Every structure is written in C-alpha cells, then in structure tokens.
Amino acid sequence: MKNNFLFLIFLTFILAMQNGYSQVDVVYTDLVWSDEFETNGAINSSKWHHQTQLPDGGSWFNGEVQHYTNSLTNSFVNAGFLNIVAKKQPFTDQGVTKQYTSARLNSKFSFLYGRVDVRAKIPTNQGTWPAIWMLGKNVNEDGGFFDAQFGTTSWPACGEIDIMEHGITPSQPSNYVQSALHTPSSFGNTINIGGTIANNLGNDFHVYSMNWSPFQISFLLDGVVFYTYNPAVKTPNNWPFNAEQYLLLNIAMGGVAGSIPSNFNQATMEIDYVRVYQNAQTDTQSPTNFTASIGAVTSSTIELLLNANDNSGNVNYTITYNGGTITLANPSGIQKSVVVPNLLPTTTYVFSVSASDLAGNNYVQNPIVLNATTTGTVGCSGTDTETQQGSFTIGYNYAFETLGTDVKITFQMLDTDKVGVVAFLWRQNPFTEYPMTNVSGNIFTRTITGQTIGSTISYAVKFAFAGGLSVTKYFSYVVGDNCSLDVPITNEFKQLCYPNPVESILHLQLYNDQSKIRLTDISGKTLIDAIVNSLHDIDMRNFNSGVYFLKVENLNGIQNFKILKE
Template sequence: MSQFSCAQVDVVYKDLVWSDEFTTNGTVDSNNWFHQTQLSAGGNWFNNEVQHYTNRTTNSSVANGNLSIVAKKETFTDQNVTKQYTSARLNSKFAFKYGRVDVRAKIPKDAGTWPALWMLGKNVNEDGGFFDSNYGTTDWPACGEIDILEHGITRSKPDNYIQSALHTPSSFGNTFNIGGVVVGDNIANNYHIYSMNWSPNQISFLVDDVVFYTYNPTVKDANNWPFDKEQYILLNIAMGGIAGDINANFTQTSMDIDYVRVYQNTTIDTQAPTNFTASVGTITGSSVALVLNATDNSGNVSYNVDYGSGTSSTYSPSGTQKTLTINNLDQNTNYTFTISATDASGNAAGNNPIVLTAKTTTILQCTGTETQATQGAFSLGYKYTFETIGTDVKINFELLDTDKVGTVAFLWKQSPFSESQMLNVSGNIFTKTITGQTIGSTISYACKFAYAGGLSVTKYISYVVGSNCSLRVEKVFGLNQFCYPNPVQDVLQLQLLDEQNQITLTDILGRKVLEKIVPSSHKIDMSAFKSGMYFLKINNAFGIQNLKIIKE
C-alpha cells in the first residue's frame, strides 16, 4: 500500500511504516491502541466535555473491516463520578517524527458531538495517557498538538465543514492557526481520506489527497514549532462543552474508521540534488532577488544563503524555480551571496556553493510623518514612503494611531480621482505599487484609513518620481535637544523641541530596537537592554538629530 501527492506537499512519504486495517472482529487491537479513560483533575475532561471515556466494546470495537468509536447517551459511573454520556478515546502505541498519516473514515455530525482525529507530542504531561509515565515531561501546548480533523466546534460553518488546527505556545486554545474546507460528499454517510503530511519544513492537511491548509512559520522555534519531536495519534468523540448543546433526542452515534496508515521514507537517500542553478534577479536599493532551481529524487530541495551580514533559507519542490528575496540591505553596497542546495537527508549538490555578487542601487524615496487630515482626524498621525523602483512607485502608509481597530486602507489618487484598496503588510502598514510611471513626473496620493466607527484621510502627498527626498529634507542640527543621563543604566530622559517627535533607537549593528511617536518630554526604559552603544534618531518639525547613547 502506498500513496502519492507529489504536486501538493513538500516531501512525499512513500513507505508504509505502521497501520491498522481493522480486519479482526472484536476488541480493538491492544498491540496498536491504548484506551485512555482516566479523568483529568476535577473529575471532568477538558473544554467542559460531559462524557466518560471507557474501554468497553460498546464504545469501541472492530467489525466488518471497520473500527467504530461509539458515543452513547447512558448513565455511567467510573472513578466515583457519574456522567450521562460515554465514548472512547484511543491512543496509538506508535509514535513518530515526520511522515504522513492517512485516515479513511465516516465522521458523525450529530449536534453536540466533537469527533476528532489528532496528534499530541509523545512528551505531553497528561496523566492517564499511554506515554505519560515514561515520557510525560512537557505541559500542553508546549508539547505541540496537530488536529488532523475536527468537526462539531464550528457550528456557524456550512454543512460538511471540517477543520484542522495547530496548537503551540504562540497560539493555543482558540488558535488562529486553523484551516478548513467543506467536503463535497456527506461526511457522515461517505468515507473520505483525511491526511496530514509533516516534514521539517511544514505541515499540510489534505482531504482525499487535496491540500486545503499548510502551516509554515518563516522562523521556527519552540514557541511556534514544537513539531520536531515524536507525536502519537488519538481517535475520539467528545460530547458537549465547546461543541455546544447535545440534541435532547440523541441516543448514540459512531465514527467509523476503515484504516489508519502512517508513511515515512525508510530507504536511505544517497542521491544528491542535481542541475543546481542560481542567478541574480531584481535589485533594489534595499533588496536582491536570487533565482534558484535544482532537482532531487526526494521531491524537495532546500537552499541556504550566506551573505556576510546575515543568512537566509528557503525550499521548493524539485525542479521548481524559487525566487528568494534578501531584504533589509544597505543601499549602494556590494554583497556576496554564497548559496548551497541540499535535500532532506542532507545530501549536498555537487556544485555547491554557487557564489553570486550584486550591488544594491540608490534608494529613491521620500518618507515622512504627518498628523494633518483632509477628512476625520488623527491622534498620533501616520507615516508615508514613496519609493521609485524602475518605472514603478511603491507607496506605503502606516497608521500610527493606537485607538483604531479593524483598519483597512485605500489609496486615493488626486487627479483624476480614483480609489484602490491597499495590501496590509503587517499591523497597520499598508502598501500599493503603481506601475509605468514617468521619471521626473509629479504624482499626488493620499490614504483613506477606514476602521470600526469611522475613517480618517491623510493629506495628499506630492512626489517626484525617481527623486530621493531624504537628500534634501533631512537637516541635522546642533545639540539643542537633550537626552540624559548618558551613559544610562535604567531610564533615559528625553527633552525635545516638538510636541510630536518620531524617535528610532538602533543598536551598533543597525538593528532597530525601538520606534515610536513621543511628546516633548519622554522616558525610555533601557533597563532590559544589553550594555553597549546605541544610536537615537530624533525626527520632528525642526529636522533630524542623531545621538549616540551608551548603555552601562
């Protein structure tokens, strides 16, 4: 038995390493599964669920090639606690790191039921779990949770909607790491294959071999990626709690599972990536694009780039061109990029490394901070940037007001008037690129910020395409604004000339550690900063002042 989904996942796992086909009628195979029945502290399961989990065949058994997990309405007493519903919760006695899980199943849809196919870290500290006594060293959610399928906790969604989710220290409980899909055929009456494909790079979720959600944080750490350790599989139906009210006429329902299969790649891969190429793409004043490609039998190639002041990495399917843009570079600066290609087994391309050189261009841009509004009002104001890239102009607006919620932004062209929605980059930063502009021509744009309860429109900003306003706007003046004490241990006191001042604090490597709008009298708490040299830039109506700050 094998499966293939080469075009949709980053690593294709082909070797069946563990399965249960449920071919023997009767009790659940105790070599494969453990019944988790121990109540959690307080005599209840989590999320205000109301069921007892049992090891009885009335709640879980095998017949006609299927495992049936049955939730029932019945009075049942266990561990000195009486409840009105029973069900089953199975732990696989097999744990693994990286691979694919396929579960072919029918999923009940009864109101108040919460069927789930999911996974937990083998190291989870959960009394009563199969692995807990020997490996339970880590509390939830630091152990990581992968929900392959859940149904019943999203009642506002359309019929036959199922979801997958990830729970980590950075997002748990009501996690925002969620993907869902409406399954075409009735999930209660028809079998579907629910799958999870887990590699060192990403976790993808599929229904009937079609990916509908992929989790892939750019920077992976213990906070958002505890998925570098073994996990085991759980199958269960919970009742009530966040699944909502149980139908008064409910008697019982079942989740029928045809098979559970786990695939990995067990054959040692000794074949290195081939046809590795790298070239320089688009260059701007602050970025260089690298165009990468290679082929490999594993189905996926990783690229690592070292450019002296930093490193970056990415990956793409075998034979698929990948563009990696290195950002936050200095303008008019020569850079050397050392690029290597490897596969998932660490095999390196024979022509590693490829070394490329590129020089960033001059950043042609105007930036500023304003509070003036043509409609509505601003409390703290807004920042803007107009940057010329070739014959295009990239326009950024950032809303600095902290009292606005649900903000969206629209770019206003002054003449002839037009409005177009801007892309939200992060926070309240929005961007829009206008193409095909004439160098030397003057353009004028404003930004409408729409938010809950109102809107505010900036003044129109005029920009000469291809100009670098910073060369003629920024004026450095004498030390007529004060920062003390310097050197500083804990609190740095600022006495500034303007009522609104933009301050930017960077460390000796040029990394921004603080940026905000402050009044004329302001304190910066530097007690948590490392000792060393910092640079404070003050920008207000009087010009720009740069100060050197020593943190003791």
C-alpha cells in the same frame, strides 16, 4: 473492501506525486505504519490504546461532558471501517457519572517528521467535536499511552498538531474544517490556525493530511494544501515540533463545541484508513544539477530561483546573507522561488546558496554566490494613531509601495496588549474587505494588482483581536507616487541630527542600525550614500557653507532633514 489495498497504496503514491510535489516542501513516500481496519470487532490493541482516565479533576478539558470508554459500543471495526461513536447514555466511571460516552484512541506508534493521511467521514451534529490530531510523545497527561514512560513535559510545551477539527468554529459555515497548532507561544485560542471548506461534509469521505518536515508543517484536504505553519525563526517557544508525536482519534461532546440538542442520540466518525509515511531508505548520494539565479527584485525583496535533483526526492537549501540565514526544503527537480524579505532599498546583497539532502549529503560545488541590488522605493510610509473604530494604545505603522502596476500595502499594529491579532484590508469605494497575510508578529500585508499609474486608491485596515477590534483611518495614495517625503515619523523616540546649523561634526542618533543615509547638496548632487549604525557622525568641515539635505531611511520609515552648514 481491502482486497485492493496494494492498488490503493500505489494510487495514493501516484496522486502524491501529482499533487503533493507542488504542494509541500518534503515528499514522504515510504509507508511506515498504517491501520486499514480489516478485522471486524474490537480495535487492534497492538496499534491503539483506549485513553479513558479523567485527567482534570473528574473531567476532561475544555468543558467537555463525555466519558471516554473502551466499550465496543463506542469504538469498533465493521466492514473495513473504524467507527468512533459518541452516544447519549448515562455512564459512571472513576466515581463520576456523565450523560454521554465516546472513545479516544492513542496510537501506540510515534514518529518524528513525515506525512499522515486519514480518510474519514465525520459527524456534523451540533455539540459534537470530532478530531484527528497529535500530541508530543513526552506530554505529561495521566492515562495517555506514553505518559508512564515518557511523560515529562506539560502541555503545550509538548506541542499539539490538530490535523482536523470540526464543530468549534461557530462563526464559520457548517462544512468548515480547521487545523491548528498549539505551542507555548500560542495555545488555547491559538492564532496558529487554518481552515477550508469540505464539499458535502458529513456525507462524504475526505482525506485529511498533515505533512511535517524540519522546516514547516502543512495541512491538506484531499491532497490540496490549505494552511502552512512556518515560523521564520524557530525556538522552543514556537516550534516544539522537533520530537516524536503520536496520533489521537476522538469525538468530544459539548464544551467549546457548544450546547448539545436534547434530541441528540448518537454520532459516528467513520475512518477508512490511517497511514503514516516517512523516507526510510539510507541515502548516500549527493544532489546534482544545482542551479540558482536571481528572480524578481523590488525595493524590499529579492527573489531567488533554486533547483536541484536528488535521488531521495527532496533537496535542502541554505541561503546565507548579511540579513541572516534561510533554510528550507523542496521536492527534487521542482524549481523553488524564495523571496527574501525586509531588505533596504537601493542596497546590494550577496547571497551564498548551498544545496544538500536531508541526510546531509552536500552538492559537490557548494556554494553558489549571487549578487543583487534592490530598487529604490516608490511609495509612502509612516506612523499614526487615528482610528475610525476602536482605539490603539500605541498606534500603527503603514506603508504603500508601487511595484510595477501593483501596490503592496503593509500595516503593523504597534500595540503590545492585544492577543490573537488578525488583519483585514478595507477598500473605501466600493467598500470591500480582504484578509491580509501575516508577515511576522503583528505585521500584515496584501498586494493589490492591476492598478493604473496616477490613479488614487484609498484603504484602511481592520485589526481584530481577542475581545475587540480597531480600524485605522483611510489612507489615500496615488499609485506610482513617492510621497514619503511628506509623511513625518511620529514616535516617542525622535531621530536626531545635531547640531544644526553645524560647523564641523554632524551627529546622528537614528532608530536602528543598518539605516541608509543620503546627503545631497542644494543642486541634488549626492555627496554621501551609505549604510550606518544608529549612532553615526558626519565630518562636514570640508563642506562649503550652504544648505544640504539628509535623507534617513530604515525600518521605521523615511525622514528628511534640512542641514545648514556654517
């Protein structure tokens, strides 16, 4: 079967060029480790380790009920395929008798950053849990191949990357496969998950892939990305993925995979190949043809359009501005759109953009400096606690913003006692539910397109979490209307503007630094337009007596004050 191995490698590379360049941030092209399973019989012991030792007091984790063995009945190579077989058979090992056996293989190869491709056909039997996954080489797990020499770190601080799992998502269709990441910030029933539907799962082979760079981890099915993990700020708590990991292949039985039918006999995962790619060539050439320009601009975002060439096939971009630093990578010669979020309206931002390659070679004329000013806000925002289902312990923020003929809807759950929060946008009439995109923390957004200016829309948000859900009230919004003046800010900490009436110095106590203030007179003339800190004074001694209006805008919303100058 493997006589055409070189051709298959070449074909895989071509497909990666066609599909992967637009799918992932870093393209890996050098095959550094693989197993094509060409020799019938036992697995290649120079590449794989049977993990059989029970690590959890006579059991495996997650309530699983199998013994893992090194028996040829549970793992063997035949006709170019690795077979991992879960069987119903009494088996006694380490003084413990179990009714099911299977195999769990550790690769004797570990690596930092790269791409994994595994072509496999997986079982879909009730009660089976086939998995292709990775663990940190430093995991302290008795019986693992690397444990004796490198096992210094407990799970999940070692990091876990689940490339493919099946059988543990009963709420999903039977042909649904899942990828997940386990970190100290989210593990077990992790919120860091993505999934997709595989056609004819259980009967056809599919290629399950993971692309791991210093910046993000992407998961692919048959060459198409369906989930990317990319924390904006990476810490050991959410990104333990900066050290070597190794591969695991196994079928678990029962536990979170559910009950096993009484007529179960055996189930097999067939694996055609396992391949790991990295970029192994020494690189001394700097990027060329670096361009950077401004794209679309809204009241809260600025798009940067970046492009450069590099012989390595990848370019690293670093964007620095007064809101922080963004670092990312993208394939050479492919334009990258970077949307910088969480900006203040009608504010000018300066971006310093540099290009380099992953080897650290810098573009000779770094940096390119760009300037852009965000637009004014057209929309509504505020805070509320009212629900139509469930309840909130603190409440939620909401915002509706018109962007051309689109409306960006953003909700933030303020409750801190909820775990595994996801959000769905509810359209009132006709009722429709849409998944929302997580921005960060418990902030979720979705943009509805093709709206008519002047029309009224009505939406609510369902927050679902471990153990329950809470649904906000419906909010009606007129597209293109700036109704934020009518939305009061309600919070335990009130923004203050005192004394009022004022004779000389007006003191401001605001929610946060980087608040935008605008003071106008009764005719609408702007007298002050500035970005200020949370504690700020306005000297009004030279202002005429009369009525003034102060608008305060920050991440908590917009609040307006009527000021009387004596």
